[in-house]
Amino acid sequence: MKIGFIGLGHMGLPMASNLLRSGNAVHVFDTSSQAIGLAVERGAIATGSIADLAAAVDVVITMLPNPAIVRSVVAGPDGVLAHAKDGTLIIECSTSDPQTARDLESMAQSSGKAMIDAPVSGGVPGAEAGTLTFMVGGTEEAFVAARPILMAMGKNIVNCGPAGSGQAAKICNNLLLGVSTIAVSESMCLGVSLGLAPDVLAAIINTSSGRCWVSEVYNPYPGVVKSAPASNDFSGGFACDLMIKDLSLALDAASGTRQPLPMTALSKQLFQLLSLKGEGSKDITAIVQMFKM
Amino acid sequence: MKIGFIGLGHMGLPMASNLLRSGNAVHVFDTSSQAIGLAVERGAIATGSIADLAAAVDVVITMLPNPAIVRSVVAGPDGVLAHAKDGTLIIECSTSDPQTARDLESMAQSSGKAMIDAPVSGGVPGAEAGTLTFMVGGTEEAFVAARPILMAMGKNIVNCGPAGSGQAAKICNNLLLGVSTIAVSESMCLGVSLGLAPDVLAAIINTSSGRCWVSEVYNPYPGVVKSAPASNDFSGGFACDLMIKDLSLALDAASGTRQPLPMTALSKQLFQLLSLKGEGSKDITAIVQMFKM
Amino acid sequence: MKIGFIGLGHMGLPMASNLLRSGNAVHVFDTSSQAIGLAVERGAIATGSIADLAAAVDVVITMLPNPAIVRSVVAGPDGVLAHAKDGTLIIECSTSDPQTARDLESMAQSSGKAMIDAPVSGGVPGAEAGTLTFMVGGTEEAFVAARPILMAMGKNIVNCGPAGSGQAAKICNNLLLGVSTIAVSESMCLGVSLGLAPDVLAAIINTSSGRCWVSEVYNPYPGVVKSAPASNDFSGGFACDLMIKDLSLALDAASGTRQPLPMTALSKQLFQLLSLKGEGSKDITAIVQMFKM
Amino acid sequence: MKIGFIGLGHMGLPMASNLLRSGNAVHVFDTSSQAIGLAVERGAIATGSIADLAAAVDVVITMLPNPAIVRSVVAGPDGVLAHAKDGTLIIECSTSDPQTARDLESMAQSSGKAMIDAPVSGGVPGAEAGTLTFMVGGTEEAFVAARPILMAMGKNIVNCGPAGSGQAAKICNNLLLGVSTIAVSESMCLGVSLGLAPDVLAAIINTSSGRCWVSEVYNPYPGVVKSAPASNDFSGGFACDLMIKDLSLALDAASGTRQPLPMTALSKQLFQLLSLKGEGSKDITAIVQMFKM
Incomplete structure (x- = not known):
């Protein structure tokens, strides 16, 4: 063939x-x-x-x-x-x-x-x-x-x-990835600000109801997952600007079906704030830097 | 003893x-x-x-x-x-x-x-x-x-x-649970509005980067997880008003350490919108009803 | 001619x-x-x-x-x-x-x-x-x-x-109108929940740093401005669904220039939540009903 | 006396x-x-x-x-x-x-x-x-x-x-001030990114439905209002950290009356993001810098 x-x-x-x-x-x-x-x-x-x-x-x-x-x-x-x-x-x-x-x-x-x-x-x-x-x-x-x-x-x-279902499934998954990335960033940074060790907190989350692919495999807190972009200066991985594109696709599709997506919409804007400051080509987990001193 | x-x-x-x-x-x-x-x-x-x-x-x-x-x-x-x-x-x-x-x-x-x-x-x-x-x-x-x-x-x-670390870990986990519940609701409702079958979408998410405890075990879309509150009229489980309390604890702790938590803050407000309409004693997954026609 | x-x-x-x-x-x-x-x-x-x-x-x-x-x-x-x-x-x-x-x-x-x-x-x-x-x-x-x-x-x-500047000016103004409508709704409902008389609160706002066209001319709290849609069952005026369209135009234009607009984005989603529940043809001030018991 | x-x-x-x-x-x-x-x-x-x-x-x-x-x-x-x-x-x-x-x-x-x-x-x-x-x-x-x-x-x-009404009125006004400051920042930055002159855009807003105290008297875009903090390196005026305090008071009071305040909550978080980066003592209009390249 x-x-x-x-x-x-x-x-x-x-x-x-x-x-x-x-x-x-x-x-x-x-x-x-x-x-x-x-x-x-x-x-x-x-x-x-x-x-x-x-x-x-x-x-x-x-x-x-x-x-x-x-x-x-x-x-x-x-x-x-x-x-x-x-x-x-x-x-x-x-x-x-x-x-x-x-x-x-x-x-x-x-x-x-x-x-x-x-x-x-x-x-x-x-x-x-x-x-x-x-x-x-x-x-x-x-x-x-x-x-x-x-x-x-x-x-x-x-x-x-x-037809269209593949694209629909992809954007539905990726909006969750985008939201999770920010949510895990918030959770990890709050915990560290309260005195928790990042790896201890990640271990607790990963056996509890907050666990997700991002917390387990792709943790945005540097050093928690050694192979993840967050532990390698946020290089490689999935660029913020590509996530912005995927979130835009989700939001546009949602406009078409009149579907509200407040958390998705806020996620896109937070990635845009990061991208505006010149970090758009870094991995999505670079968003954690917005939440750390 | x-x-x-x-x-x-x-x-x-x-x-x-x-x-x-x-x-x-x-x-x-x-x-x-x-x-x-x-x-x-x-x-x-x-x-x-x-x-x-x-x-x-x-x-x-x-x-x-x-x-x-x-x-x-x-x-x-x-x-x-x-x-x-x-x-x-x-x-x-x-x-x-x-x-x-x-x-x-x-x-x-x-x-x-x-x-x-x-x-x-x-x-x-x-x-x-x-x-x-x-x-x-x-x-x-x-x-x-x-x-x-x-x-x-x-x-x-x-x-x-x-001392305090147990409480810190709990609120860090529970804010992730709160955010995930809403994010999975958005994702599932968008997918269904685009024509996807809820169980097909859930299966895809659960083998992809969007997977989380909520999507796997506690899916808010009725019928996807038979044993979950969402499949039982949102009864039992974890009441919205308790989640509001936990998110408030997280946000108060964050105020003390000057830690921004935008997604957590929005989650609390969305649960409050639901609670204001009389649904505060239902399970947290009842939030999905805000996103469905 | x-x-x-x-x-x-x-x-x-x-x-x-x-x-x-x-x-x-x-x-x-x-x-x-x-x-x-x-x-x-x-x-x-x-x-x-x-x-x-x-x-x-x-x-x-x-x-x-x-x-x-x-x-x-x-x-x-x-x-x-x-x-x-x-x-x-x-x-x-x-x-x-x-x-x-x-x-x-x-x-x-x-x-x-x-x-x-x-x-x-x-x-x-x-x-x-x-x-x-x-x-x-x-x-x-x-x-x-x-x-x-x-x-x-x-x-x-x-x-x-x-060319294009007329459209740009219009969407920049209208996003402010959209955000203001929700913000005044929040402010008025909070005040009333704390025991303030709506007309007293509106009068204070209108001589203070919170004043805006919406609080003065188009107050969303029923009864405050007799001639406003809010005092006439939210009929007439500017339909929520048209505001959603205008906010979409603003957000699309912002995507083009990589401009973050978090408050605008959240406003659109809140109007979408209202519209999803069948209120899209009512005046924009009907959003106040989301915030009242 | x-x-x-x-x-x-x-x-x-x-x-x-x-x-x-x-x-x-x-x-x-x-x-x-x-x-x-x-x-x-x-x-x-x-x-x-x-x-x-x-x-x-x-x-x-x-x-x-x-x-x-x-x-x-x-x-x-x-x-x-x-x-x-x-x-x-x-x-x-x-x-x-x-x-x-x-x-x-x-x-x-x-x-x-x-x-x-x-x-x-x-x-x-x-x-x-x-x-x-x-x-x-x-x-x-x-x-x-x-x-x-x-x-x-x-x-x-x-x-x-x-008793309490004075405090209630103050926080209701100040949450509007906080939201307006960010909303005007978004509107002005979007307009400028689309090629509008800041003073032309401000003049249009100030005779339209988007006008507010912030757009008229306290415009966050540098140079628009010569006497405003935004035209003086965001010095003087009302410090971001004080606004965070006032928004916290509003959100705490709202928790007590179970009043949702999504825009107010997001505003607080955006000011916190700014404050975290060391700008907390600057005037509230410094938030415009988050939205500009």
């Missing part, structure tokens, strides 16, 4: 590499010729345009920075839908929004193609290790077709429901 | 019962003669006043509704410190605040007694089953002395540090 | 009527033939399409519900720019966003037309009385050309700066 | 000076002998203790830093009530809380004295110029008796209702 891969950034390049490692022919495209070069070094086939790529393959995977670019790459005049063969399967892995996913899937179906939204969790380490989780929205048929391909890049492939 | 137990409410009565079950002589006091009657039925020895109780025992355990009552019962003119024998150990299990705990422990030491703060988690079910977690603040010596007694009522006895 | 008016809703119809009253020939268009009928009764000339209207007049005024419709009406294939004569002046009075205003003004200039954004304040009463305030963004030349036309519909015509 | 004045700080000293200027005999006490010295230079009579002062005068005025000190000075064993003559009038001008005011007034009445709470607005400039506003709670009789004395220090003497 011939696979096309569009978008060879921090996530896309290792994902494409895993597809190559599984023995697939992978045609690649990116606006950066340097990124294409890196993929070619690993065995990929360079293409000169999205149109060329789309015409040459059976499956197109996209991994792009935002919904506007996704719309343009998939449905623009020079995009995938305009040039792909009938029956092509499009696997859209970008973090986008449910409405964009639904709109594009509907266009794909009208033009004889299939499409799923399949945003990921696991970050760059998961992309490199091939252990990503894919949250998939789309028809059962498209899910079944996409599953073996996704298995080359991840280990959990979750069927979330019809 | 003779143990005195003051405060025989929903928590205190089953805790005292477990001490009796372990073969201790338990002298009891409460302002409700009915509560004393229930304890006597189970083998406790009634006392007519805090002073009488304090004079008769080696260890005094208190389980009281708020810091003001704790101060009065322990340090008031008719209280425990004024009437207890030298060397008495006071185990203060109420949810109070770190400053109160530190003040009282200092007074206890000055008058030749020992004292620990040992607030609990686990709720009424944990009190009944003898599986409470005790978060202990105090001297190492007092901790060692109290440990076997606490083991009759719980299964995790955690040494959190010097 | 021939004027075209597109959008004959609650605001547009009385605005067009005032133009007629000043002796202008007014060509009108709306998707509702009933609305066109009402305007024709007052002396307006009906047109069958936006294209017909645009081709027939020297000035086009638009008063439309949201930025997406504005973009379509002005710049769509059947829109104003495609059919208006060279030199036409477009006065865009809808509440939109600065980016849309800038984009459309730039397209207008490229095609030989002039355009200003001129959103209004004053509501339906101001539209009927011809006392609106117009906040204008655009070139000095376009401002000078538009001024006499706007004077037929309002009394304050404010030059806010280049 | 002999007047006693306790508390000669930034506010108390100029207030006592105005009483002297009006020809009163003023006995003074402060824990700082330097402060007493300054008052004596202006004609006051030094006293060696609160008890001596209380025994010597007909009226006692207190101007103290917080409710705990007020309780001690008025009702402590060496305090005013224990040593004042029958019929003494106590005028309590500190910013305190309604419950403290009610408790003390009740004790005063029981011991044959009269008491009003009379917190002020107007700051140090108002204290120096004798133009303070006094918000008075107490009996009509005590209000009438206090009025001429207050007129020597201020120009608006407002009867707010029974």
Whole structure:
């Protein structure tokens, strides 16, 4: 099977590499010729345009920075839908929004193609290790077709429901991650200000009703989890500015369904306060610095 | 060893019962003669006043509704410190605040007694089953002395540090519980408004970076966790008004250390909005109803 | 001079009527033939399409519900720019966003037309009385050309700066209105809960550092200002759902400039909580009901 | 009439000076002998203790830093009530809380004295110029008796209702001031980020529905109001840490009446974030710096 891969950034390049490692022919495209070069070094086939790529393959995977670019790459005049063969399967892995996913899937179906939204969790380490989780929205048929391909890049492939459901699941999870990060920061800093040792407090929380992924695996208090970004000057990990983007997607989707999200909204603003002061490229746990003297 | 137990409410009565079950002589006091009657039925020895109780025992355990009552019962003119024998150990299990705990422990030491703060988690079910977690603040010596007694009522006895540390740990954990409850409510309601099935969404969150005790064990969306209060009309569990009290303790302690807690502060206000509309005695997960049509 | 008016809703119809009253020939268009009928009764000339209207007049005024419709009406294939004569002046009075205003003004200039954004304040009463305030963004030349036309519909015509500035000024003002409405509600309800008479408290605030337009003119506590919506079952005035729209425009614009707006964000969410419970069509001061028993 | 004045700080000293200027005999006490010295230079009579002062005068005025000190000075064993003559009038001008005011007034009445709470607005400039506003709670009789004395220090003497009402009015006003300061900061910074000139935006707001005392008189955007602290490096004015104290009083009073105050709560936290970074002694408008790059 011939696979096309569009978008060879921090996530896309290792994902494409895993597809190559599984023995697939992978045609690649990116606006950066340097990124294409890196993929070619690993065995990929360079293409000169999205149109060329789309015409040459059976499956197109996209991994792009935002919904506007996704719309343009998939449905623009020079995009995938305009040039792909009938029956092509499009696997859209970008973090986008449910409405964009639904709109594009509907266009794909009208033009004889299939499409799923399949945003990921696991970050760059998961992309490199091939252990990503894919949250998939789309028809059962498209899910079944996409599953073996996704298995080359991840280990959990979750069927979330019809088109848009993958994006919905992703933003619902990530808003919780954003809120938790700040809440654990508040809790840890309060405890330390009251004289508790950070590791003692973390241990108590982690066996109590306040425990969460952030407190256990990704604790924002420096030194508590040695491998976490907080213990490494908040480098690596998940940048504040990307979290702001994900929280914005959640809030926009909520505006559309008239869903109030007060804690989510406040979280976004607190990350914005941090980003405004120049910390936007640091890991999300850098928010703890707002709460420490 | 003779143990005195003051405060025989929903928590205190089953805790005292477990001490009796372990073969201790338990002298009891409460302002409700009915509560004393229930304890006597189970083998406790009634006392007519805090002073009488304090004079008769080696260890005094208190389980009281708020810091003001704790101060009065322990340090008031008719209280425990004024009437207890030298060397008495006071185990203060109420949810109070770190400053109160530190003040009282200092007074206890000055008058030749020992004292620990040992607030609990686990709720009424944990009190009944003898599986409470005790978060202990105090001297190492007092901790060692109290440990076997606490083991009759719980299964995790955690040494959190010097006096006040137990209370500090408890409020740090409970603020996370409060924030998580609202955050999971927002996430679940957004997902459902976008068309996701609640159980599918919960399953995704629970294997992702948004997972927390609330999403796994205590999910606020009705029907997701069959045994949780949310699936039983928000009855039982942890009342909103008690959460408001715990969040107030956290915010007051934070004012004392000049620690900002924006998410905690907003959480308290959202629970207050719910309580104002008459839902204060329902479980904390009833907050989900603010976010659903 | 021939004027075209597109959008004959609650605001547009009385605005067009005032133009007629000043002796202008007014060509009108709306998707509702009933609305066109009402305007024709007052002396307006009906047109069958936006294209017909645009081709027939020297000035086009638009008063439309949201930025997406504005973009379509002005710049769509059947829109104003495609059919208006060279030199036409477009006065865009809808509440939109600065980016849309800038984009459309730039397209207008490229095609030989002039355009200003001129959103209004004053509501339906101001539209009927011809006392609106117009906040204008655009070139000095376009401002000078538009001024006499706007004077037929309002009394304050404010030059806010280049294209988009009118929209920017409007959303900056309206976010303050939104925040103030909730803040005055909190203040009044707290005072009443502490035993103060609402009119006494309002009088004190109105001579102190807490005073604002909302406390003086539009007090949300029922009975304080007899003519205000709060004293008339929260009817009339400025609907919560419109405020949610304006706060969304402010928050979206702020996302674009990476500007944190925590109080604005929380205000939007509180109005959403109210709207979710079915109160979205009531006046913004109905938010006071969230804070009263 | 002999007047006693306790508390000669930034506010108390100029207030006592105005009483002297009006020809009163003023006995003074402060824990700082330097402060007493300054008052004596202006004609006051030094006293060696609160008890001596209380025994010597007909009226006692207190101007103290917080409710705990007020309780001690008025009702402590060496305090005013224990040593004042029958019929003494106590005028309590500190910013305190309604419950403290009610408790003390009740004790005063029981011991044959009269008491009003009379917190002020107007700051140090108002204290120096004798133009303070006094918000008075107490009996009509005590209000009438206090009025001429207050007129020597201020120009608006407002009867707010029974004991505690003066404190209630003050905190209700000041929470609005706190919220407005942040809201105007958000609005101004958003406008500037969108390209508006700060003075143009302020002028528009000040003639629109967003106008408030802060936008008009105390605008936080540097340069807009030349005489405001924001144009003078945020020096002078009303310190953030004092605003945090006032917002805490409002939130504590609200906890007592179960009144939700979400915007007020968030405001306190934002000022705390600023204070944590070392800006607590700057004027409240320094909060604008959190929102600017």
